[in-house]
Amino acid sequence: MDRLAVFDLDGTLVDTAPDLVDTCNVVLAARGIATVDPARLRYEIGMGARAMIEGALRINGVTLGADELDRAHEEFLTHYASRIDKLSRPFPELLAALDRLTVENVALAVCTNKAEGLARQLLDALGLSPRFVVVTGGDTFAVKKPDPAHLLQTIALAGGDKDRCVYVGDSRIDRETAAAAGIPMVGLTYGYSDVPMTELAPERLLAPGEDVGAAILSLFVDEVSAA
Structure with missing residues (x-):
C-alpha cells in the first residue's frame, strides 16, 4: 500500500x-x-x-x-x-473525495468512536462499505480516540504506513488524535466539534463545498498534482 x-x-x-x-x-x-x-x-x-x-x-x-x-x-x-440511516446522509464533498482518491490509488479507512458494528451497519446501509479496506470503532481496540493508538492501530490494520497517511476529521477529538499520532490532518469546519475547527490549526482547513480530495492529496509530501 x-x-x-x-x-x-x-x-x-x-x-x-x-x-x-x-x-x-x-x-x-x-x-x-x-x-x-x-x-x-x-x-x-x-x-x-x-x-x-x-x-x-x-x-x-x-x-x-x-x-x-x-x-x-x-x-x-x-x-x-x-433507524440508523433514516435521516443520515454522506456529505457530498466527501463522496467526491472518495471518488477522486480511488482514482488516485489512495487506500481508504474509517476510524470512529462509534461502535464498530454500528459503523459498519451505517456504511452498509449507505452503500459505502466497499470503499474502505478497514473500519474500526470505539470498541475495536482497548483504546479509542483521542488516544492516538486508536488511529495508529487502524493504520497498521489497514497495512498502511503512518508516514504515508492523512487523517480527515471534524472535531477537537480528531485534532488531538491526529496531533498525538503525528499524522497530518484535513479539518472540516462543518462537523460536530465543541471547539471550532478554525481554532484547532489542522494542516488543512476546509469549509463546506471545498475540494476535500485535493486537500488530502496535497498533504502527501511527494504529491505533485494536488490541484
Missing part, C-alpha cells in the same frame, strides 16, 4: 446528527427528562453514544445511577440501530 487516507465517520463522512439526536431525545423522553435542542446536542457526538447521553443529562442537570445509565445506553443502541 502506497498511501492511506483515514476518515472519521460522524460529522466527517456522514451527517449523522439528525438520527443520533432524535435517538438520544427518545431515550430522555422515556425517562421523563426534557429533550435537548439539536443545536446543543450535536456537539456531544464525538465520544460515542454513552458520552452523548451523559452530555444530554448534564445539559438537563440530571444524574442517573450507573445501572440506569447502562439501560439508557442499551436502549439508545437498540433504537438507533433500527
Whole structure:
C-alpha cells in the first residue's frame, strides 16, 4: 500500500446528527427528562453514544445511577440501530473525495468512536462499505480516540504506513488524535466539534463545498498534482 487516507465517520463522512439526536431525545423522553435542542446536542457526538447521553443529562442537570445509565445506553443502541440511516446522509464533498482518491490509488479507512458494528451497519446501509479496506470503532481496540493508538492501530490494520497517511476529521477529538499520532490532518469546519475547527490549526482547513480530495492529496509530501 502506497498511501492511506483515514476518515472519521460522524460529522466527517456522514451527517449523522439528525438520527443520533432524535435517538438520544427518545431515550430522555422515556425517562421523563426534557429533550435537548439539536443545536446543543450535536456537539456531544464525538465520544460515542454513552458520552452523548451523559452530555444530554448534564445539559438537563440530571444524574442517573450507573445501572440506569447502562439501560439508557442499551436502549439508545437498540433504537438507533433500527433507524440508523433514516435521516443520515454522506456529505457530498466527501463522496467526491472518495471518488477522486480511488482514482488516485489512495487506500481508504474509517476510524470512529462509534461502535464498530454500528459503523459498519451505517456504511452498509449507505452503500459505502466497499470503499474502505478497514473500519474500526470505539470498541475495536482497548483504546479509542483521542488516544492516538486508536488511529495508529487502524493504520497498521489497514497495512498502511503512518508516514504515508492523512487523517480527515471534524472535531477537537480528531485534532488531538491526529496531533498525538503525528499524522497530518484535513479539518472540516462543518462537523460536530465543541471547539471550532478554525481554532484547532489542522494542516488543512476546509469549509463546506471545498475540494476535500485535493486537500488530502496535497498533504502527501511527494504529491505533485494536488490541484
